[in-house]
Amino acid sequence: MIIVLKNGTSMEEVAKITNMLEKFDVKVNPIVGESTTILGLVGDTSSLDIGSLYFNENVEKIMKVQEPYKKSNRKMHPQDTVININGVEIGGKRLTIMAGPCSVEGEEQIVGIAKYVKEQGARILRGGAWKPRTSPYAFQGLKADGLKLLNKAKTQTQMPIISEITNPAHIEMFMDMVDIFQVGARNMQNFEILKELGKTNKPVLIKRGFANTYEELLMSAEYVMSGGNEEVILCERGIRTSENYTRNTLDISAIPALKKLSHLPVIVDPSHAAGLHWMVEPLSMAAIAAGADGLILEVHNDPKNALCDGAQSLTYKSFKRTMEKLRLIANAVDREI
Amino acid sequence: MIIVLKNGTSMEEVAKITNMLEKFDVKVNPIVGESTTILGLVGDTSSLDIGSLYFNENVEKIMKVQEPYKKSNRKMHPQDTVININGVEIGGKRLTIMAGPCSVEGEEQIVGIAKYVKEQGARILRGGAWKPRTSPYAFQGLKADGLKLLNKAKTQTQMPIISEITNPAHIEMFMDMVDIFQVGARNMQNFEILKELGKTNKPVLIKRGFANTYEELLMSAEYVMSGGNEEVILCERGIRTSENYTRNTLDISAIPALKKLSHLPVIVDPSHAAGLHWMVEPLSMAAIAAGADGLILEVHNDPKNALCDGAQSLTYKSFKRTMEKLRLIANAVDREI
Amino acid sequence: MIIVLKNGTSMEEVAKITNMLEKFDVKVNPIVGESTTILGLVGDTSSLDIGSLYFNENVEKIMKVQEPYKKSNRKMHPQDTVININGVEIGGKRLTIMAGPCSVEGEEQIVGIAKYVKEQGARILRGGAWKPRTSPYAFQGLKADGLKLLNKAKTQTQMPIISEITNPAHIEMFMDMVDIFQVGARNMQNFEILKELGKTNKPVLIKRGFANTYEELLMSAEYVMSGGNEEVILCERGIRTSENYTRNTLDISAIPALKKLSHLPVIVDPSHAAGLHWMVEPLSMAAIAAGADGLILEVHNDPKNALCDGAQSLTYKSFKRTMEKLRLIANAVDREI
Amino acid sequence: MIIVLKNGTSMEEVAKITNMLEKFDVKVNPIVGESTTILGLVGDTSSLDIGSLYFNENVEKIMKVQEPYKKSNRKMHPQDTVININGVEIGGKRLTIMAGPCSVEGEEQIVGIAKYVKEQGARILRGGAWKPRTSPYAFQGLKADGLKLLNKAKTQTQMPIISEITNPAHIEMFMDMVDIFQVGARNMQNFEILKELGKTNKPVLIKRGFANTYEELLMSAEYVMSGGNEEVILCERGIRTSENYTRNTLDISAIPALKKLSHLPVIVDPSHAAGLHWMVEPLSMAAIAAGADGLILEVHNDPKNALCDGAQSLTYKSFKRTMEKLRLIANAVDREI
CATH class of the missing domain: 3.20.20.70 (Aldolase class I)
Incomplete structure (x- = not known):
């Protein structure tokens, strides 16, 4: 899962979100660009509620990387x-x-x-x-x-x-x-x-x-x-x-x-x-x-x-x-x- | 209900279809145009199966005039x-x-x-x-x-x-x-x-x-x-x-x-x-x-x-x-x- | 073209609309049902503006019978x-x-x-x-x-x-x-x-x-x-x-x-x-x-x-x-x- | 831009793609998951042709992070x-x-x-x-x-x-x-x-x-x-x-x-x-x-x-x-x- 943060999110805020996400047993890889920072999540993200993440005021958008179907895949x-x-x-x-x-x-x-x-x-x-x-x-x-x-x-x-x-x-x-x-x-x-x-x-x-x-x-x-x-x-x-x-x-x-x-x-x-x-x-x-x-x-x-x-x-x-x-x-x- | 007949349908065919439809207790009004004849049906057409009518080789298309909902109308x-x-x-x-x-x-x-x-x-x-x-x-x-x-x-x-x-x-x-x-x-x-x-x-x-x-x-x-x-x-x-x-x-x-x-x-x-x-x-x-x-x-x-x-x-x-x-x-x- | 009139349109109104339409050189065939009257139009209806007809307060809907394309038909x-x-x-x-x-x-x-x-x-x-x-x-x-x-x-x-x-x-x-x-x-x-x-x-x-x-x-x-x-x-x-x-x-x-x-x-x-x-x-x-x-x-x-x-x-x-x-x-x- | 690689892409292949991408002046951050590796690209990705990247046999999908409109943004x-x-x-x-x-x-x-x-x-x-x-x-x-x-x-x-x-x-x-x-x-x-x-x-x-x-x-x-x-x-x-x-x-x-x-x-x-x-x-x-x-x-x-x-x-x-x-x-x- 990829989380795109809003332009101008401070490093302090990035750290806070990272801490919060790591409570769900996912590893967070931040990629810091000139204007945008994105977080690449590794691990089982199925316990994360995407909807709720949108309530974090620093989150711009969330992109799923893996198909949600398993047995039919x-x-x-x-x-x-x-x-x-x-x-x-x-x-x-x-x-x-x-x-x-x-x-x-x-x-x-x-x-x-x-x-x-x-x-x-x-x-x-x-x-x-x-x-x-x-x-x-x-x-x-x-x-x-x-x-x-x-x-x-x-x-x-x-x-x-x-x-x-x-x-x-x-x-x-x-x-x-x-x-x-x-x-x-x-x-x-x-x-x-x-x-x-x-x-x-x-x-x-x-x-x-x-x-x-x-x-x-x-x-x-x-x-x-x-x-x-x-x-x-x-x-x-x-x-x-x-x-x-x-x-x-x-x-x-x-x-x-x-x-x-x-x-x-x-x-x-x-x-x-x-x-x-x-x-x-x-x-x-x-x-x-x-x-x-x-x-x-x-x-x-x-x-x-x-x-x-x-x-x-x-x-x-x-x-x-x-x-x-x-x-x-x-x-x-x-x-x- | 309106039934549009194909161009060139003979008057004999129109009569046959009319007879068939009148068995369902609807009144049929033919309107004969230069190239196209249409049939206007009056009465309760709910017992007619529209799909089946399409199997008549003279039927070009069928148009419903009334809403199919009654109690909510x-x-x-x-x-x-x-x-x-x-x-x-x-x-x-x-x-x-x-x-x-x-x-x-x-x-x-x-x-x-x-x-x-x-x-x-x-x-x-x-x-x-x-x-x-x-x-x-x-x-x-x-x-x-x-x-x-x-x-x-x-x-x-x-x-x-x-x-x-x-x-x-x-x-x-x-x-x-x-x-x-x-x-x-x-x-x-x-x-x-x-x-x-x-x-x-x-x-x-x-x-x-x-x-x-x-x-x-x-x-x-x-x-x-x-x-x-x-x-x-x-x-x-x-x-x-x-x-x-x-x-x-x-x-x-x-x-x-x-x-x-x-x-x-x-x-x-x-x-x-x-x-x-x-x-x-x-x-x-x-x-x-x-x-x-x-x-x-x-x-x-x-x-x-x-x-x-x-x-x-x-x-x-x-x-x-x-x-x-x-x-x-x-x-x-x-x-x- | 078929014009469906609103329920309860009087015969007098039907006559008025018929007169109006016949000025455009189309022949009008009224079909009078129990609750609904429809008008079947025969002739070249291409000079009629469908949009304008909708402004007649007795018109419920208008249905085209013929394809509007000619040379490609x-x-x-x-x-x-x-x-x-x-x-x-x-x-x-x-x-x-x-x-x-x-x-x-x-x-x-x-x-x-x-x-x-x-x-x-x-x-x-x-x-x-x-x-x-x-x-x-x-x-x-x-x-x-x-x-x-x-x-x-x-x-x-x-x-x-x-x-x-x-x-x-x-x-x-x-x-x-x-x-x-x-x-x-x-x-x-x-x-x-x-x-x-x-x-x-x-x-x-x-x-x-x-x-x-x-x-x-x-x-x-x-x-x-x-x-x-x-x-x-x-x-x-x-x-x-x-x-x-x-x-x-x-x-x-x-x-x-x-x-x-x-x-x-x-x-x-x-x-x-x-x-x-x-x-x-x-x-x-x-x-x-x-x-x-x-x-x-x-x-x-x-x-x-x-x-x-x-x-x-x-x-x-x-x-x-x-x-x-x-x-x-x-x-x-x-x-x- | 995020590039998701196919399951099982070798580290050698990841290095090849990274080299290729870096020729376009973008910085590539690989995030290696258990089954999937994704590449996070930082820099001006507008010179990359997304369509062509799909021809790389290790690419599963590509996700854009930034809006392509600038002056209206x-x-x-x-x-x-x-x-x-x-x-x-x-x-x-x-x-x-x-x-x-x-x-x-x-x-x-x-x-x-x-x-x-x-x-x-x-x-x-x-x-x-x-x-x-x-x-x-x-x-x-x-x-x-x-x-x-x-x-x-x-x-x-x-x-x-x-x-x-x-x-x-x-x-x-x-x-x-x-x-x-x-x-x-x-x-x-x-x-x-x-x-x-x-x-x-x-x-x-x-x-x-x-x-x-x-x-x-x-x-x-x-x-x-x-x-x-x-x-x-x-x-x-x-x-x-x-x-x-x-x-x-x-x-x-x-x-x-x-x-x-x-x-x-x-x-x-x-x-x-x-x-x-x-x-x-x-x-x-x-x-x-x-x-x-x-x-x-x-x-x-x-x-x-x-x-x-x-x-x-x-x-x-x-x-x-x-x-x-x-x-x-x-x-x-x-x-x-």
Whole structure:
């Protein structure tokens, strides 16, 4: 940590601050410039409250040198993490395509979609049971019935299931019913859920909140990992910007950035990012080209009559074509589907 | 709702879409221009799924005409809502100053601060018991003990208490311990909490998420109100932008905008918006000048040693001076403190 | 255009507004709902001032139905525009790689780089002569001498030249010295330059401003095209967001969006978007996968000693490797380099 | 400047980098931590190219300690700058209200408005002659004729004139016709204009670009000041965010921030920020309460028929009422109008 002192701070004051800081077991190295003095702190600075330091009238600004995330940090774990769910790997050479409807709507629907997407190469089945909707007047999901229907599809296809958790009280039920917990963008900083998920032994996919930084996403991973569960999957799904032609702006740079900062797998959700079904294909291709470990895609058998988010769902026909194109891209980047 | 059709859509296609839409009990008025045909829909369009309509190959775009929020909409309730908590009003002529520490840290601290801020004119005591922190390694609050300490301060000062709820499982305990539920920015779209709060009979202050729109804030109010609890307080606390000198950018326009769109009281939190203690005073003055119904301010007896967010806390001395300046502004806008 | 009237507007008022509007030669179709009346306007609404309409006390809001851009609109020109510069095409099947240093620094440097990038497959030489720098104390470019050096490199390599124009007074000189005018992000809405470029007969590449929308970018293209010069190239180079790990956030969705809205070629600048040299390769691959018609890349013979923006420049070695990877991606999307 | 080295950099490498840096006449202080070594640089680091340093394979990151702006920095000039234009002060105790139409439209209009706003307390007349418009098809201003009409209004009212400059070629003409050069938000980083204005001796008001930081605004001021013209006025006019109820988001924090960082006067433009006439009054009041030195307001005699931006113009009646309210706020903050 670096503390920049205000111009004109006397040597006496520098000594006082140094004494105060050394009580926290950090070593202080003053660097005295012509007009500015800075203090370089060595040691474990995590017990220092940065906010409080600002109350010292000689402090101009404070700059952190080290990343606050530890377990998710690639520096601590140079090799890529590969998560294995009954033989389906996430983070390895083979790309992981997760596909399925926004909402589970009925048995025929979910089983039909599961079979179709598996045939085309998807390896994990997604489907919403509890749906966080902006409006209280919109369809809220089939809830526990939705999870049961997902399991019927699983029985018939052997595909592991991912579904969104929205309440810590549901975790126990989800433990029996899903293979991957999905934490949605709106809950990325729902620390009550994250802490509880840290105590489970199932993989957790965390979607980046739509105004959260890479560092904050990694700190949310840290909540789960510091609880003991190190199987975390990062998911980029677009951020809010001043452009609103698309629902959100897919931040393609998040892929190489997160892969550099962390060893965790990175999945991309182009469906929610764009909110436009015809844009899912090019964004999916871009994500794989940029190094993503997989995709989570909305596919619906009948998007015109979907109970939610039809606008962004692929049809069977467009999913098939997208998968064909993705195979070509995967091949170009030395991955496979 | 307006549906804009693609150039060149035939009259036959227009008739088909019209027939389809009329099955949803809306009346369709086509307006045929030289190159573009638009359909004006009259009636209750809430059962139409906009997303699905986009799958119709003749649809170019869809534009909503009416606000999706109902109970929070000023059109449905032209007079200002005034909430009364044991004689303390929020939304009336008298401004409501809520003050207290970021975190409750101990009995002496919270009772001392409560007495001090009451003396200076604050009428509601704020204090965090469960603290949502970006880092799992940071202080997480005193939890239930914090609520108990707040109640000791209440006994001695008669000030109603506001504290943040972060888990639906805590609502029952909070019901006995707080007078106003605070929903933090990170939980603005935690619909599981909002739905449960809709079943209680205590006021709920909802902070705007740092990338949420006015409409989304009002939709979150709608979650509480549609559940039966109409005592909702809106709180502006800054949004994320590309400027990062301040922690967030206080959106001062939110005050006149929310007062126009809704009848609910609007409170401003300049402490969390700026993240800089010396900026709290000018932002507080600006908020009152722009028409806010009150403020929620962090005040600490010893900010240099605060367990969280010292950087943004007012000291006793600066709180006192700020209150003096706020009285002058209140007077200038025909309000009082 | 749609005008939404306030609830409770009387039929008499509706008639008055209709009369007023019909003076502007538009046909007004009123649609009367239970609580809301809307007016659908047919005809050329471009003479109506939207701002002024808001002063009518019965107007709630106004919604535009049609895109304001005409010549750049794909609806008016369904086929892709292909621009040909001495045999080098932009917008056709073959991708166009523009490469070169941020700044022209000397003859040996620019000729050397030009030869190298040409060998690797670049087809247009970029190089800054006038450099817009945030700081007045930073290197401002070699100016006219820079243009002369670029032409020496052109003589030796036959590569067309692109360089940035920052002042309308320089256009005449540039006419003799460059093959493509580059309008930088900061000048995207420098309408004085755009209008003058509209009178020339050389292609103009317009970079999207870092907070501008797709529509505004197309309106800037419209400034050039409405002046008579239809050879415009659109360039995505990142927008400002709340993430600042990268200098800007490359908006990958801009590629499919702009290709859908417009017939103009779309080029991507990953160097300025990311500001991080190691991120240029994955972003370049993503851009081509998403459908870009080409790239503009910074390449420097000695980035450690570059006079500007070394942090984002590719070395010869990394440019070569990037080009190899791009060939594989190009092949996967049925393009070539 | 602080250079953070990668974990595991050997002492030998540290010595090499230190030698390299010392060639630039800076003194290097290494601080060796357990896993990380940082280098604290003392001396004039402005000759170091940060970008190039990133190419050193041992460099992890670089952090700037000092502000890059000098002449606009309050540290170099602790007292407020007060600019005097024929007796009208900007930056002193008395607030400066600049008012007038978006565009000059005719003699009767501009003279009438000038007289009216002067009567109500405005002290500077604003009026656009060259109008930068997003669309080439929109009204572009009366140009030189507009300046002449402004001068007729000046003759009759003695009010100094401010008008927007959009082309360096116009500066000579403007020198004879305006008292303050206005640089619009879109031209905040039009360095060609700024450099030329630095050679003049007339005050320059620079509007913050809608995605620019405080630091960048001050660097634009620096362009003018380093050229020799120290009479610069800063203007906050809103930034782009994900909220689009208002045209832009007025950044009220910019006022205390800019006053702290710089000694230059700060003016606020609530008309362009909000884009909504009914919001100008509360935002104006907030700006003065937060410490602004004045306002620039659009006022029109007949906004329903204004040639541009009617939506944000005050009428005579609303301007009069706003001025009355502003007097009360000014009084509350110990200023006057």
